[in-house]
Each structure stands twice: as structure tokens, then as C-alpha cells.
Amino acid sequence: MADKRPAELIDGPGEQKDGAAAGAPSAFLEVRDLKIHFPTDDGLVKSVDGLSFQLERGRTLGIVGESGSGKSVTSLGILGLHNRRNARVSGQIWLDGAELVGASADDVRRLRGRKMAMIFQDPLSAMHPFYTVGHQIIEAYRVHNDVSKQVARKHAIDMLGKVGIPKPQQRVDDFPHQFSGGMRQRAMIAMALSCDPELLIADEPTTALDVTVQAQILDLIRDLQQEFNSAIIMITHDLGVVAELSDDILVMYAGRCAEYAAVEDAFHRPLHPYTWGLLGSMPRLDRERSERLMPIKGTPPSLINVPDGCAFNPRCAYKDLTDGKSIAERPELRELEPGHRAACHIPLEKRREIWNDEIAPKL
Numbered sequence: 001m002a003d004k005r006p007a008e009l010i011d012g013p014g015e016q017k018d019g020a021a022a023g024a025p026s027a028f029l030e031v032r033d034l035k036i037h038f039p040t041d042d043g044l045v046k047s048v049d050g051l052s053f054q055l056e057r058g059r060t061l062g063i064v065g066e067s068g069s070g071k072s073v074t075s076l077g078i079l080g081l082h083n084r085r086n087a088r089v090s091g092q093i094w095l096d097g098a099e100l101v102g103a104s105a106d107d108v109r110r111l112r113g114r115k116m117a118m119i120f121q122d123p124l125s126a127m128h129p130f131y132t133v134g135h136q137i138i139e140a141y142r143v144h145n146d147v148s149k150q151v152a153r154k155h156a157i158d159m160l161g162k163v164g165i166p167k168p169q170q171r172v173d174d175f176p177h178q179f180s181g182g183m184r185q186r187a188m189i190a191m192a193l194s195c196d197p198e199l200l201i202a203d204e205p206t207t208a209l210d211v212t213v214q215a216q217i218l219d220l221i222r223d224l225q226q227e228f229n230s231a232i233i234m235i236t237h238d239l240g241v242v243a244e245l246s247d248d249i250l251v252m253y254a255g256r257c258a259e260y261a262a263v264e265d266a267f268h269r270p271l272h273p274y275t276w277g278l279l280g281s282m283p284r285l286d287r288e289r290s291e292r293l294m295p296i297k298g299t300p301p302s303l304i305n306v307p308d309g310c311a312f313n314p315r316c317a318y319k320d321l322t323d324g325k326s327i328a329e330r331p332e333l334r335e336l337e338p339g340h341r342a343a344c345h346i347p348l349e350k351r352r353e354i355w356n357d358e359i360a361p362k363l
Contacts, residue, residue: 025094027054028231029078029199034091034101036070036077043304047073049255050091057198060225060232062246062263064239064278068300070255071235072121075201078233079118080108095199114144116199117192121207123184127176133160133187134172141194159190163220182213186220193224200225201233206241218244239282243267251275254301254311257333261340271342271351273316276359294362310345318354321346 025032036048048070055061063071076082078093080100093100095115100108120126127136137156138149145152153172160168163186176184185205192200202221206214222245225232234245242249242263249266251259251274259272270276280294298315301307313319313326322345325331331343344351 025054025097027094028057028096029055030092030094031074031078032092032094034074034077034093035089036073036082037088038086039088040304045303046255046306047303048077049306051252051255051257052091053250053257053260055199055231055233057231058225058229059248060234060246062234062236062242062249063252064236064242064249065252065258066237066296066300068303069252070303071252072203073255074252075118075203075233075235078199078201079112079116080105110144113140113197114195115197116201117195117197119185119188119192119200119202119205121204123188124176124181126188127184127191129176132173132175133179134174137172137187137191137194140191144195155194156190159194160187162224163187163190163193164216165190182209182216185209185213185217189217189220189224193228196228198228198230199233200230201235203235204237205234206236206238214241221245239267239278251278254306255303256311257341257343258312259340259342260333265337265340269337269340269352270355271336271340271348272312272344273318273346273351274312275342276355277315279363280359310343318346321350 031054032052034048034051035046038045038047051070051074053061063074065071077089078100082089084105089101091101095111098111100111127133134153134156137159138152141147141152141155142149157168157172160172165171165183165186171179176187179187205221206217209217218241221232224230232245234241236242246263249261249263250257251266251272253274258274259266259270261270266275267279270279274296277294277296281296296315297317301311301314307314309328310316310319310326310331316326319326325345329345331345333341333343335341336348
């Protein structure tokens with residue numbers, strides 16, 4: 001059986017085995033040493049700075065981190081939605097054997113919708129306000145399918161019904177502003193899935209929705225994944241969403257991977273102080289907690305002036321345990337347990353001790 005761990009969890013960040021850089025990958029989606037930088041008057045913004053991971057059909061990868069960590073920039077890079085005149089994109093993105101970074105804009109455009117699709121964070125902004133919801137789904141479907149408008153309209157109605165929109169025969173002719181927030185998100189999902197894409201990227205799909213609608217959207221995404229066997233990337237800052245849907249979790253900080261693990265390992269045996277901070281700042285409803293929430297002190301670093309050494313060191317309460325390495329040397333992403341890697345200079349046994357004695361009892 002092929003190893004399904006991310007490439008950087010096998011070879012190390014930004015490194016490849018002999019011949020691997022040019023060879024076609026075994027995974028459905030494989031991102032290798034992806035870098036997305038933006039030149040500005042103030043300096044070079046390193047939004048994504050050496051990210052690697054893999055994803056198979058039928059599995060869900062949750063990418064989490066604070067705002068500005070590079071999550072959405074990564075997703076837009078995979079879909080080829082960055083302006084090539086303004087963004088410097090390097091590395092490799094393999095989708096079902098096709099390399100996307102070096103492909104032409106037309107080739108990538110032909111894959112969007114049919115092979116890969118995205119649920120955007122704000123459907124009201126992502127959908128055109130001057131066209132009906134049905135018109136936009138019909139247009140997306142006909143781009144990749146040689147069918148009549150009547151056939152495409154029937155397909156749009158079927159998709160709206162599949163995502164749980166009542167009276168789809170009537171609502172297909174409504175405009176986006178006539179839908180509620182939850183209904184707009186459902187319509188966006190219908191549009192994204194109209195051509196049965198094999199890769200679905202959901203960028204904060206439940207932001208600004210109440211908890212009842214959020215649960216419905218997550219159930220919908222899970223059911224549709226089972227039906228279409230899609231690979232899903234779930235981008236969020238909400239660890240509850242990740243726990244609900246994902247198989248694996250990739251924790252991003254300052255454009256790089258801080259930790260990668262199966263969801264169960266990341267929640268019960270996290271190995272990076274930043275992951276501890278994310279877990280400590282998450283409210284728990286399943287049991288009474290004796291302590292207040294523990295927010296991560298400080299703010300995320302500027303992606304123009306990322307700190308030397310470990311990017312998290314200015315906010316890390318345990319940096320004194322690294323003998324100065326956190327200030328002078330950037331930690332590599334290393335495998336510390338089977339399938340579980342973290343980029344941290346703190347000795348492994350000390351990290352386990354801190355988690356078991358200090359962090360976990362307070363969560």
C-alpha cells in the first residue's frame with residue numbers, strides 16, 4: 001500500500017528523494033515545497049513558504065491556523081487563481097498525475113470545476129449579484145459539458161434539491177441576495193459540485209453561520225463526499241470543524257507546516273506549542289473546565305519580516321528550553337511518532353511532559 005503521509009513528512013520540508021522531484025506522484029493530490037510570495041513596496045510577503053502534503057480520494061485534510069497563516073493562499077494556489085503577474089509561485093502541485101504550477105492558465109482553467117472546485121468563504125461575494133443562482137450553476141455546468149440549456153437547468157434544479165434547498169424549481173430563478181446565509185452556502189456547494197469534481201476545497205465554509213446551520217452544512221459535505229468519493233481540503237480556524245470532518249490535520253503557522261498528524265493524535269497527543277495554544281483557546285462543551293480559556297499571547301508575525309529561527313518563538317512560553325536554538329535555527333519538520341511530525345526544537349520527552357502535566361489537565 002502506498003504511503004499516504006505528506007511528502008514533507010517522508011522526505012523533510014523542501015527536500016525530495018532522488019528522482020522524486022521530476023517523477024509523477026502516487027497520491028491523487030500532492031503538493032511539493034509550494035512557495036507563494038508577493039512582491040510589495042514594503043518587501044516580499046512570503047504567504048506560503050515551503051509547504052508539502054498529500055491527499056487521497058475519499059479522505060479529508062483539515063488545514064488550520066490563525067488568520068494570515070497562509071491557508072487560503074494555499075487553496076487559491078492549488079486552483080491557479082493567483083495573478084501570475086503579481087504572485088511568485090514555485091514548487092509543484094500534482095493533481096491526478098498533472099502538474100499545475102508549470103501548466104498554462106488555459107489548462108488549469110479547464111480543470112477548475114471539472115476536476116477541482118472550491119467553496120468560497122463568502123458566497124455573497126463569490127456569486128455574481130446580477131445573475132440568478134440557477135444561471136450561475138447552469139453556466140458552470142455547460143462550460144465542461146456539451147448539453148442544452150434545458151438539460152443544464154434540470155441539472156441545476158437537481159443539484160439545488162440535493163443540497164437541501166426547498167422548492168428548487170422556484171428558487172433556481174432567485175438571485176443570491178434572496179437566499180439566507182445558509183442557503184447561499186448550500187447554493188455555492190451545489191455550484192462547486194455541479195460537475196462532480198474529484199477535489200473539493202472548502203475555505204471556511206461555516207463562517208458567519210449559526211451553529212444549527214453549521215452542523216447542517218458539515219453533514220451535507222460529509223454526505224456528498226461519501227456519494228462522490230471526493231478528496232476534500234477543509235480550511236478553517238475552527239478545530240471543532242476539523243474534529244467533525246477531517247481524517248488528518250495540517251497546522252499552519254507563518255506560511256509553513258508546524259505540525260501534521262491524524263486528527264486523533266493532534267487532539268490527544270499534540271507535539272507543537274502552537275497546537276497546544278489552538279486547543280487551549282477552544283471552548284469545550286462536552287465537559288466542565290476548571291480553567292479559563294488560554295489564548296495564545298502575542299500576534300502572528302508579519303509575513304514580510306518572519307522572525308529568524310522558529311517563527312513561533314516570540315510567542316512561545318517554552319522557548320527557553322531550546323538552548324537558544326529557537327532564535328537562531330529554523331526547526332525542520334521531523335517525524336516524532338509514526339505519521340506524526342512537528343517542527344519544534346524542544347526535546348520530545350520534555351514536550352510530552354509539558355502536555356501531560358501542564359496543558360492537557362487544563363483543557
